Amino acid sequence: MTPTLTGFANSPDRGRGRGRDMRVRWALEEVGQPYDVRLLTFAEMKEPPHLALHPFGQIPTYEEPGLQLFESGAIILHIAETHKGLFPAEPGARMRAINWMFAALNTVEPPILERETAMLLERDESWTVKRQPGLDARICKRLDALVAYLGDREWLEGMFTAGDLMMASVLFRLGSSSLLQRYPSLSAYVARAEARPAYRRAFAAQLAVFEAGNRA
Amino acid sequence: MTPTLTGFANSPDRGRGRGRDMRVRWALEEVGQPYDVRLLTFAEMKEPPHLALHPFGQIPTYEEPGLQLFESGAIILHIAETHKGLFPAEPGARMRAINWMFAALNTVEPPILERETAMLLERDESWTVKRQPGLDARICKRLDALVAYLGDREWLEGMFTAGDLMMASVLFRLGSSSLLQRYPSLSAYVARAEARPAYRRAFAAQLAVFEAGNRA
Structure with a gap:
């Protein structure tokens, strides 16, 4: 099938x-x-x-x-x-992977999406430049927390899981911005994801x- | 436990x-x-x-x-x-319920969250009143689609599922706005959820x- x-x-x-x-x-x-x-x-x-x-x-x-x-x-x-x-085979580890899928989509992605929406739909508005620092700060608050959690881990929970796939996919959206470059460990995490065959x-x-x- | x-x-x-x-x-x-x-x-x-x-x-x-x-x-x-x-017992129906959980959190909630963030963090900014119609329009685009899907269904997929629990929870966030009132069938859906013991x-x-x- x-x-x-x-x-x-x-x-x-x-x-x-x-x-x-x-x-x-x-x-x-x-x-x-x-x-x-x-x-x-x-x-x-x-x-x-x-x-x-x-x-x-x-x-x-x-x-x-x-x-x-x-x-x-x-x-x-x-x-x-x-x-x-x-997914890991062990049920608790599987649930942790699912937890990170939701964290990517519902905690990390929303401020990234908000910034993208501003660039896409409000690009020419008078306020867009003035809003930028606030939009960036909301993203960085999430990235700060993610970096603190990640530490020197290779992936979020030991092995690569659907949680990493989703988190990396969300972070890819920052691609052309300089925000990700402020975080060497997150940039390296994204690079590891992109290097996967x-x-x-x-x-x-x-x-x-x-x-x-x-x-x- | x-x-x-x-x-x-x-x-x-x-x-x-x-x-x-x-x-x-x-x-x-x-x-x-x-x-x-x-x-x-x-x-x-x-x-x-x-x-x-x-x-x-x-x-x-x-x-x-x-x-x-x-x-x-x-x-x-x-x-x-x-x-x-x-969750329904049948695997396909269970996956449809999960699909609606993600739709609530990743398709319907982001524009609602964006509007809430504007009210909370940018309330006193000069642009906030001017941005309001655009913020509302982004939400209504999602609500229009949801209403079209819902039709005269009681719940999203036959029985009440975790998908309805999440969708209703996301729609509750519109509570004090007049946006939900524009949609009688969605208001009734939310009221059915709130009436559950x-x-x-x-x-x-x-x-x-x-x-x-x-x-x-």
Whole structure:
């Protein structure tokens, strides 16, 4: 059974891998599960066939016989539960990995998303420059805490888990900012994640989609 | 085995139940699991003993023998997995419930949180009034989609699940705004959630903490 994802036919980040399909591709590569991708234009994402899969009209979605999911967090949890490689076997350690998935999405990502939204939707507003220090401070408060926890750990809980996959994916969004550079240990953590062969295969796959779309 | 949560010794919302401990209390009441609560001042939340449990220095945390968690999403998932009442038995339906938990926390809550942050941290800034329509529009985009999905469903996926518990908890944050009132079907959904006996017991318990703190 090969699952099917949806992704951007023409990625708005020009193949830099910031779309949430990248997180799911990476998880599937980590566990060695082949997958198909159905590409969608922005218009198609807002039409009834896709809205039946994803009420919020976004990507990615995940389809396998008998199951349709539309949140990358849930998709990755499902992949981790049904394959070896992303969750520790011991139940308590597995729950700690899930805990870090939620921490990435609900504690670390919101201020990063808020800053991105300001850059994207309020770029030309008079207040955007003035708000920047506050936005950065809210992110740094989270990064300070994460660095203090991480210490000299290689991964958040011993082995690489779905929690690291999600945390690194959230931190990737800071890519072009200088915020991450203020934190050498976090930069090194992100670099370790990016160096994983599964990450590189997933990145290459989404980049190939963007490049093919541009040639067309 | 009685688990222990942490909560605010003096809730900043004055007992209105907007703290994330409320979500966990509600989940425990739904499944009939008694629990203990350890109350913390804001100062104690930033001190080493609590930071060892919660790297980001917040509440709630969850402790049982052999397991410590600090994200309300993960805590509720754990409660739902280890008790009857919050997840359907069929694996696909269980994954759909988990999907809605992530949708609540990572798709619906971020714009609500952004609006709350603006009211809390940027209340007196010159731009805050001007930003309001944009902040509201970002929330309404999500609520429009949720209403379209909900239709005349009682709950998101047939029976009440941890997905509804989380979605309703996120929507409660809109409480004092007029945004929710624009959506009669969502207001009714929230009212159905608040009418649940388990919700009422949890709400009363957190209110009693606030009132006791005020008498002290």
